[in-house]
Amino acid sequence: xxxxxxxxxxxxxxxxxxxxxxxxxxxxxxxxxxxxxxxxxxxxxxxxxxxxxxxxxxxxxxxxxxxxxxxxxx
Amino acid sequence: xxxxxxxxxxxxxxxxxxxxxxxxxxxxxxxxxxxxxxxxxxxxxxxxxxxxxxxxxxxxxxxxxxxxxxxxxxxxxxxxxxxxxxxxxxxxxxxxxxxxxxxxxxxxxxxxxxxxxxxxxxxxxxxxxxxxxxxxxxxxxxxxxxxxxxxxxxxxxxxxxxxxxxxxxxxxxxxxxxxxxxxxxxxxxxxxxxxxxxxxxxxxxxxxxxxxxxxxxxxxxxxxxxxxxxxxxxxxxxxxxxxxxxxxxxxxxxxxxxxxxxxxxxxxxxxxxxxxxxxxxxxxxxxxxxxxxxxxxxxxxxxxxxxxxxxxxxxxxxxxxxxxxxxxxxxxxxxxxxxxxxxxxxxxxxxxxxxxxxxxxxxxxxxxxxxxxxxxxxxxxxxxxxxxxxxxxxxxxxxxxxxxxxxxxxxxxxxxxxxxxxxxxxxxxxxxxxxxxxxxxxxxx
Amino acid sequence: xxxxxxxxxxxxxxxxxxxxxxxxxxxxxxxxxxxxxxxxxxxxxxxxxxxxxxxxxxxxxxxxxxxxxxxxxxxxxxxxxxxxxxxxxxxxxxxxxxxxxxxxxxxxxxxxxxxxxxxxxxxxxxxxxxxxxxxxxxxxxxxxxxxxxxxxxxxxxxxxxxxxxxxxxxx
Numbered sequence: 001x002x003x004x005x006x007x008x009x010x011x012x013x014x015x016x017x018x019x020x021x022x023x024x025x026x027x028x029x030x031x032x033x034x035x036x037x038x039x040x041x042x043x044x045x046x047x048x049x050x051x052x053x054x055x056x057x058x059x060x061x062x063x064x065x066x067x068x069x070x071x072x073x074x
Numbered sequence: 075x076x077x078x079x080x081x082x083x084x085x086x087x088x089x090x091x092x093x094x095x096x097x098x099x100x101x102x103x104x105x106x107x108x109x110x111x112x113x114x115x116x117x118x119x120x121x122x123x124x125x126x127x128x129x130x131x132x133x134x135x136x137x138x139x140x141x142x143x144x145x146x147x148x149x150x151x152x153x154x155x156x157x158x159x160x161x162x163x164x165x166x167x168x169x170x171x172x173x174x175x176x177x178x179x180x181x182x183x184x185x186x187x188x189x190x191x192x193x194x195x196x197x198x199x200x201x202x203x204x205x206x207x208x209x210x211x212x213x214x215x216x217x218x219x220x221x222x223x224x225x226x227x228x229x230x231x232x233x234x235x236x237x238x239x240x241x242x243x244x245x246x247x248x249x250x251x252x253x254x255x256x257x258x259x260x261x262x263x264x265x266x267x268x269x270x271x272x273x274x275x276x277x278x279x280x281x282x283x284x285x286x287x288x289x290x291x292x293x294x295x296x297x298x299x300x301x302x303x304x305x306x307x308x309x310x311x312x313x314x315x316x317x318x319x320x321x322x323x324x325x326x327x328x329x330x331x332x333x334x335x336x337x338x339x340x341x342x343x344x345x346x347x348x349x350x351x352x353x354x355x356x357x358x359x360x361x362x363x364x365x366x367x368x369x370x371x372x373x374x375x376x377x378x379x380x381x382x383x384x385x386x387x388x389x390x391x392x393x394x395x396x397x398x399x400x401x402x403x404x405x406x407x408x409x410x411x412x413x414x415x416x417x418x419x420x421x422x423x424x425x426x427x428x429x430x431x432x433x434x435x436x437x438x439x440x441x442x443x444x445x446x447x448x449x450x451x452x453x454x455x456x457x458x459x460x461x462x463x464x465x466x467x468x469x470x471x472x473x474x475x476x477x478x479x480x481x482x483x484x485x486x487x488x489x490x491x492x493x494x495x496x497x498x499x500x501x502x503x504x505x506x507x508x509x510x511x512x513x514x515x516x517x518x519x
Numbered sequence: 520x521x522x523x524x525x526x527x528x529x530x531x532x533x534x535x536x537x538x539x540x541x542x543x544x545x546x547x548x549x550x551x552x553x554x555x556x557x558x559x560x561x562x563x564x565x566x567x568x569x570x571x572x573x574x575x576x577x578x579x580x581x582x583x584x585x586x587x588x589x590x591x592x593x594x595x596x597x598x599x600x601x602x603x604x605x606x607x608x609x610x611x612x613x614x615x616x617x618x619x620x621x622x623x624x625x626x627x628x629x630x631x632x633x634x635x636x637x638x639x640x641x642x643x644x645x646x647x648x649x650x651x652x653x654x655x656x657x658x659x660x661x662x663x664x665x666x667x668x669x670x671x672x673x674x675x676x677x678x679x680x681x682x683x684x685x686x687x688x689x690x
Contacts, residue, residue, distance in 0.1 A: 069317065
């Protein structure tokens, strides 16, 4: 069961890694990615407040990341 | 005579585990934030402020209010300073871990200063929890070389009986025209817990009697093994972000967390019941292992349709307490255009969570059975399913400032992990569902 | 419940894989339809503008409305256009917004004293193999590219200006 779930999660990663050369955009094609709502951590205040609630009421926490995305400028 | 004194300094476990800040801290390092355009970014360095207030309330149980003030300054050379102040206050009742019974039950407050009664058939809740917590975070982020961004920060959090100190650091490396990013981060927390009433002796019986009697203080101290204890948390996070196409970005993370020290909840008890009648014979303090190793894998995707944005994430967690969990979280942002407020939007939200019970989780113990090495009846490490549905509405006011409102419904459903219920326990609710409302208002300027 | 969740996870990720592949195919089709029309307008416009400034040092800048550092570079580009103009220097910019309205909105808030050539399909950017946003190139009086920069850094302004002065000195 645990194995199956891990496989599901890593299928896109494997596809992504093998097909990596085709993924991505040119630096000038990041107009949508530059938007706030396309940030991987959009609404960090909401996320921080929610994480506090769920950490207090459930047994899991964290795992979320940082870095990457956005306009890719500089 | 039984006295019911309400002491303002009682603690609740909701805030006992402040190491959540790890997640918050690593999540707010904002490595990509230097690049988003704001209307006044013409200046060399700019301040952006966010203020938010959240209200959380469970039906007949705990209520909490939390306020956050965040100040972010972006400097000329793409360096960012982020300062955050959080204040939260908690009040209300939490489950103590004891089981409901067909008769009235009496329990002693965690401080030892007083008793409280629970009506027949009711789930025992301890309602002396009131506390205020203040937290400060400071985070510094800057490019250290082309395509390398580093960030570091500190955390301090204090409430009446709990102190948490933490540091974090992380590094991100961009490649392939910044379409791909590798990131690595760590955090370290040292917490000190000085609970009211001291640290109880694991599996000792809860002393029930008259707390105003002259022998009470001595007897109560007998059940204690110290006044404070500590806990250390180390977290490591590895991440990979990939831009898929103009409309889509994904992220995959792996995290490893080690907690060592006092992980028991000093306010939680377990009922020891008769194997055939199901009637409580004794209530004993719980005991958890002194270490926990958690791992998780996390995947998130964001997709921009013509005007809407879909955010979906999934996390799978597993640890050496044998807890496994699935978290599915999704948000869908729908711009409304100007007829509902300048650049307004609504964002429905749905979250589904499921966890399996810890290996030492027991809703109750059977009198006469050998005591296990560890045991806890805390439903928060038991088998449970939760879901959250909510809606957020946002708009621009006052010359481009963001104002938003969020309202959510959170339902926690503990479930039976396969424990036979003897006698009277079949007549009571061992796994009560908990409903809560979450309301939040945020203003950014 | 666990079986349902497994099915749901499979569904969610299959959905995203389908989206990835279908979107790539669709984007390619659309690009081919418009290829002829765009090729003529933006690249020709740039050539025409460069011809006007033959024998001058040219600062060619690539920008977009959604790019923060681009916004920071505009006041400086206006400044150098004014300062070095009489020595035979010009700034020419190429806008890469897919939606021209966004570029117009940006220019209303941050006016440019230099010409803007619109390259919404990124043909010019692709030709020059732009590696990041913003990007700039310094073209010498002989019409050859002398310096290239990816990104705009305020702490490098003195370096940029040194390069301009160096190129202006060559007659």
